[in-house]
Amino acid sequence: MQAIADKQGVKRYLVDVTVNGDDYSVVVKANTLLVNLLRDEIDLTGTKKGCELGDCGSCTVLLDGKPVDACLVLALEADGCDVITIEGVAQHGELDKLQRSFADNAAIQCGYCTPGMILSAKALLTRNPKPTEPEVRAAISGNLCRCTGYVNIVKAVMAAASGEVTA
Amino acid sequence: MYLPDFDYYAPESLAEATALLVELGPAAKPLAGGTDILVKMKNGLASPSALVSLKNLTELRDIRWEPGRGLVIGALATHNQIRDSEVVQQHFLSISQAAHQLANNQIRNRGTIGGNLVNAIPSADLPPILIALGASVTMVGPDGARTVPLESFFTGPSCCVIEPEGEILTEIVIPEQDTTGSTYIKFGLRKSGALAVVGVATAVTMDGDVIRKARICLGAVYKVPVLAEEAAKVIEGKTWSDELLEQAGRTAVGCCLPISDIRGSDEYRRDLVRVFTRRALKRAITQGHV
Numbered sequence: 001m002q003a004i005a006d007k008q009g010v011k012r013y014l015v016d017v018t019v020n021g022d023d024y025s026v027v028v029k030a031n032t033l034l035v036n037l038l039r040d041e042i043d044l045t046g047t048k049k050g051c052e053l054g055d056c057g058s059c060t061v062l063l064d065g066k067p068v069d070a071c072l073v074l075a076l077e078a079d080g081c082d083v084i085t086i087e088g089v090a091q092h093g094e095l096d097k098l099q100r101s102f103a104d105n106a107a108i109q110c111g112y113c114t115p116g117m118i119l120s121a122k123a124l125l126t127r128n129p130k131p132t133e134p135e136v137r138a139a140i141s142g143n144l145c146r147c148t149g150y151v152n153i154v155k156a157v158m159a160a161a162s163g164e165v166t167a
Numbered sequence: 168m169y170l171p172d173f174d175y176y177a178p179e180s181l182a183e184a185t186a187l188l189v190e191l192g193p194a195a196k197p198l199a200g201g202t203d204i205l206v207k208m209k210n211g212l213a214s215p216s217a218l219v220s221l222k223n224l225t226e227l228r229d230i231r232w233e234p235g236r237g238l239v240i241g242a243l244a245t246h247n248q249i250r251d252s253e254v255v256q257q258h259f260l261s262i263s264q265a266a267h268q269l270a271n272n273q274i275r276n277r278g279t280i281g282g283n284l285v286n287a288i289p290s291a292d293l294p295p296i297l298i299a300l301g302a303s304v305t306m307v308g309p310d311g312a313r314t315v316p317l318e319s320f321f322t323g324p325s326c327c328v329i330e331p332e333g334e335i336l337t338e339i340v341i342p343e344q345d346t347t348g349s350t351y352i353k354f355g356l357r358k359s360g361a362l363a364v365v366g367v368a369t370a371v372t373m374d375g376d377v378i379r380k381a382r383i384c385l386g387a388v389y390k391v392p393v394l395a396e397e398a399a400k401v402i403e404g405k406t407w408s409d410e411l412l413e414q415a416g417r418t419a420v421g422c423c424l425p426i427s428d429i430r431g432s433d434e435y436r437r438d439l440v441r442v443f444t445r446r447a448l449k450r451a452i453t454q455g456h457v
Contacts (some may be wrong), residue, residue: 001177011174030175030218033205052168053206054274055360066247066276071168072205073277076175077198077222120272141359142271 001076015079019044020088028075035059035070037078038085046086046115050144057143060116061085067123067142086115089122098122098160107156109147116143121157130161168209174217181224181307181335189309189333191217197335198222199243200277202270203286227281227337230254237342238262242281242335246270246293249280259341261456265296265351265368271360281336284320287327288362290387294321295368296351298384298392302341308334318384321391346380347373348451353386354439356430363387364431365439367419369447376406378452383415383444388423388436395422398444412448416441 003011004027012027019042026041035052038044038061050058052071059070062084089096098118101107108114117140124131124139131139136157137150145153176191178184188195195217196204207213221227227243230252238258240249249255250266269275269283269292283293284304294317302317308330317339321327329336349370355361366386372379381402383395398419402411425436450457 001175003174013175030173031170033170053209054202054270057271057273060273063276067273068276069202069273072202072274074175074198074201074205074218074220076177077201077220079177138359139272142273 001079013076015075017075017078017081017083019083020085026075030074030076032075033071034061034063034073034075034078034083037075038070038083044085044087048112048115050112055144056113057116057120057140058113060119060143062119062123065123065126067120069142084119084122086118089118096122097163098125098157101156101160101164102153105152105156105159107149107152109145109149113143113145113147117145117153121160124157125161131157133158136161170205170208171214173215175220176217177220177223179223181227181337184219184221184224185307185309185333185335187219188335191219193331195219199279199282200245202274202278203282203288221335232258235343237340237344240280240339240341242284242337242339243279244281246275246278246280246283247272250275259300259349259456261296261349261351261368261370261451262293262300262341264457265292265353268292268351268353268355274360280339284317284339285327285329285336287321287323287325287391289324289390289392290363290366291392292351292353292363292366292386294392295366295384295386296349297339297341298394299351299368299370299382300341300346300349301344301370301382302339304336305338305340306330306334307337308332312337314340318392318394323390345372346370346456348453348455348457350447350450350454350457352443352447352450354443362430365425365436365443367440367443367447369444369451371448371451373407373452378402378405378407381415381448383419383448385419385423385440385444388425388440393423395419395444397422402448407448407452409445409449412445412452413441415448416443416445419444 048058050056196215198218227241351368353366381399
């Protein structure tokens with residue numbers, strides 16, 4: 001990958017990434033993390049920063065369809081990849097059935113873990129549209145909710161999967 | 168938390184990657200999934216001058232069965248890729264299960280088997296089962312390729328035989344074998360995202376009820392994963408029974424030297440070794456590769 005050095009000798013690199021269907025070309029330093037690219041460069045602040053060490057999952061995004069911690073992915077490593085953030089889950093101004101279900105089931109307390117929870121659940125339902133409760137719990141096991149609202153979160157994902165959502 | 172500055176390279180071939188690492192010197196590090204090195208860099212425990220990304224070496228992500236050789240796992244295969252691989256599940260479901268017990272879903276989508284081995288954390292989940300199954304690893308460097316048995320790969324916590332100047336782990340081979348069962352069981356403080364307090368892997372070759380061969384590998388109880396050869400000797404050539412496996416468990420305790428830390432005391436770990444060795448042997452004997 002070609003580096004562009006400025007007058008001070010600071011190297012920057014061009015990264016091409018698709019976020020929620022839109023193509024972006026951004027010039028970043030090597031140490032820019034994907035979460036910072038999303039939040040600071042393209043102003044998608046729905047992706048939250050929590051522990052920043054890969055434990056809490058609040059920065060979860062889908063990278064080529066798979067949930068990853070955006071705090072542990074270099075922006076440069078996402079070059080050429082397809083990223084979905086919480087902003088890309090609703091389509092045509094309509095909430096996704098998962099989002100609707102989280103609201104209906106009071107699965108949101110402080111809301112900080114919600115974007116990550118939704119994306120982990122979204123990846124699960126795409127792969128496995130009718131998960132069992134243990135499968136739902138396994139899918140969100142990398143997302144911590146410190147309000148400890150897990151019961152309603154699991155209920156919301158199960159309800160979205162079974163179609164019991166009043167969209 | 169921000170990362171220190173470094174240069175970034177993404178070579179297109181293995182030869183280019185090793186040449187780059189030689190040219191940049193030992194302060195440059197290869198980057199696979201990044202789930203360990205980026206955390207170390209954020210915590211100020213590593214500050215490489217450059218990261219050489221291996222993401223374009225797509226041939227190292229391959230998992231395949233080679234008749235006569237065995238299961239070949241590319242070093243850049245992610246943990247979830249290993250967990251979900253039909254080839255892995257068909258031959259050694261135990262490896263797929265061990266990969267599933269590691270970290271959490273997001274980390275498993277990025278972290279690689281090669282990174283897990285090279286980081287050489289004593290509590291890592293993959294080394295015990297791979298060592299029990301007699302795996303070897305291949306490294307490619309400026310002077311060509313070499314292969315070592317995984318049991319002699321680790322030299323201490325965070326230390327392994329890989330040369331810091333230009334050597335890259337390329338593949339892990341689990342040889343075609345006559346073992347009839349294997350398993351890895353782990354005691355963690357939670358189901359997800361927990362390091363092993365103790366992890367025990369076993370592989371056995373059964374002849375009816377007689378244990379012809381056994382390999383027992385203990386994780387998180389010494390500087391490196393330990394092959395409990397004494398414990399295996401206790402049971403080899405004998406008809407299995409719960410008492411015999413308990414005896415193997417007691418012997419295995421003598422093969423390890425655990426530390427006390429926030430996850431458990433050394434005494435507690437020793438007792439876990441006894442119980443988990445017994446359980447892991449019974450599982451491999453009665454349930455096959457699980």
